Amino acid sequence: MNKYLDNIKNISADVKPFVTNLNYWSILLLISGALSIIFGSVSYFLIIEIKDFALSVIIAGATLSLLGILISPKSTTLIFKGRRGRYGTNTLIMLIAFISIVILTNSFFILNSYRLDTTATRVFSLSKQTKKIISNLETPVRANAFFVPNDPEQEKLKTNAEDLLGEFAKNSNKFSYRFTDPQLNKTLAIKYGVMQYPAIIFEDLSTGKLQPVYEKGFNPFSEQDFVTAMLISMGDKQKVIYYSTGHKEKSLSRDTTTNEISDSGIDYFVDGLKRDNYNVKSINFDQIEKIPVNAAALIIIGPTSALPKKHAQILVDYIATGGRVAFLLDPNPHISWNDLINNWGIIVSQQPVADPLSSLAGSNFLTPLIQKSNNQFVPEINLLEFTGNDKSETKRIQSITDQINAVFFPGSGAILETIAPADRPPHVKNIQIAVSTGISWLESDIENPKFDPDTDIRGPFSLITIIESKGPVNSNIPVFDLSKMMIFADSDFVTNKWFYSNQNSDIILNSLAWLAEDYEIISIRPKIVPFRSLVVNRREREFLKWSSGLPFILMFATSIVVWWRRR
């Protein structure tokens, strides 16, 4: 015990000269003051959120420094005037100046960054629209990603999700993300209601509203998946798109027990619309008197039975109130459908289009391929004429096909005009969006497609047409609100079999987004993420394995030679 007391006494004796020495206190205060000023200044300029705190740190630092000077002006002078003091001060000033320059330079580039995406398909470049949405976030949003580590199947998806979320976070300080192992942190997984992995739960941190995104058959997550989930979590109101039933249209085909889908179903199409943040509902005209007022758009997909008069009236009434309709009619539709669209001066042909110059291989010319390289999409000059030189509207319509390089329409018909342009009243405007080539024709004999000048009609033909009208063609004056319609002379291209072929999905989803006036969505289409595989046979694998050791062997051999020479 005495030993300890002696020790304490000794320590006290050692410390006493310092504690009682004013010079010591002066130096201590000066150093603390200088450090506080530096720390406060850096924080003040870099971290806006703690500006007030940083200012108080600067003031405290200045007070401490002043106190240090007042306690012992002599030692303060000595610090700055002594030989070591002078050099030390110079070095300190140089260090502070240099580090400040480095911090400022880095801060400048953090705030004014430039990113170059060198991937072939610009995988890591978010669309302008996504950037706009993220940078305008008003409330903080967090993505809670649940992945099981070291699961080879989830690993690729995790990298893909991490890359995308990283890009999101780089564009806004209000967006953050975190990865959690749901098996290790079950409490958090339960809190977010995660029952299957991988899953990413978007959370509006101000309201706590959640919106999950689950993996779909180990397909990579897309920018669009995340934007949609983010918007929903933030309370973005979903628009409703209806697709009609009751006229033997194409419909959903998923078997609820086996989860299997058929080629002729429209399941992928409906999923695509949902990914675009739409609430997609079916509608049977027998059960309604009019199209619900919340309809952002209505789709009619390949009806094969007649359109009853009552249903036709419901449609006309909807269009008359500024309705937005996409008609996907196959060639030779029931006459009642052609009668309906003939109100706007067009019909769908009875025969399919044969196009030897641009058609899908193996389709007997009967699957026209619309390619940008063939100038088969509407040129800007025609659009300007259509919109009356309204550049923003021209741009919006153009955005439907802007990013499309090729789409095809299996067994497509042609959209024919039943009224000459000169006779068309000014309140009904139409424009051809995609056309077949000049040597295409309407084929009567689909078993043996061959142009017959006596019976076949020569193209080019419109396969997609937009109509904007304020009344039917038989009316001389506008009688409706401005309605917008898109007519496709084919419905097969949206079926499960063809939906993800070429850019078929993009053109129909873009069209619906245009009809529903969601121009932002059009620019957030999923990008192609090519998997550049390395596939080798056994012999090549062995070659790769051993030949890749050549640099190591050469380096090692050189070390032996050098050692031998110097020995």
Place this chain on the structure above:
Amino acid sequence: MRNIILITSKEIKTYFASPMAYIVGGMFLGLTWLFFNTSIVPGESNPITESNVRGYLEPTTLLFIIFSPLITMRLFSEEEKLGTLELLLTSPVKDWEIVMGKYLASTVILISTLLCTFFYVILISIYSTPDFGPLLSAYLGIILYGIATLGVGVFASSLSSNQIVSAVVGIVILLLLSFLDSLGAMIDGIPSTIFNEIALNYHYGDFTKGVIDIRNIVYYLSTASVFLFFTIVILQMRRWR
């Protein structure tokens, strides 16, 4: 500039005259060979792999934590131990020229060793068509990463006359700088951002993806320049301490 070139060439000659250089280089290439085989070369369990360099360049950053201090440990430590540092400091060469000369020499050594791994790219290109954009950006990133770690290594070398101590100090600083982002991931808010921005690893991910961000380039160059400046300050302090 002439002085820098002279010092650089002298250091390079000294380095490559020693078998140690080839042993360190050999170890580095041996490990990258291992990474290449486990991540890129298709095996029984993974018959199809992706033809990119991400698989072997990402773990290579970990190697730099050890190899950069090993390359730089002798630069100042040995001079001080042999007593030639006084001679160098009193010669008509500026302190920053000495530091830059030695630093450039170590950079040339590191890049030349790293370029040997480009042989793997040639092998990949024979059997597939890799996306050359991300491939080149990954190499740019690893070079910048190396440049930053060498700056730390040069600084550590100036702290002690014992090469082992210098290497250990360098490794410790690099370990701290490399894994600060892991610390950042555990916390939220501004401290997390600060930790991430300071961490060496945090800035490398973009390069392997194929994204060249000016922020990351500036960060690596800044890290190297800060530690080189510290080294100059350490040398200057010898004069008046």
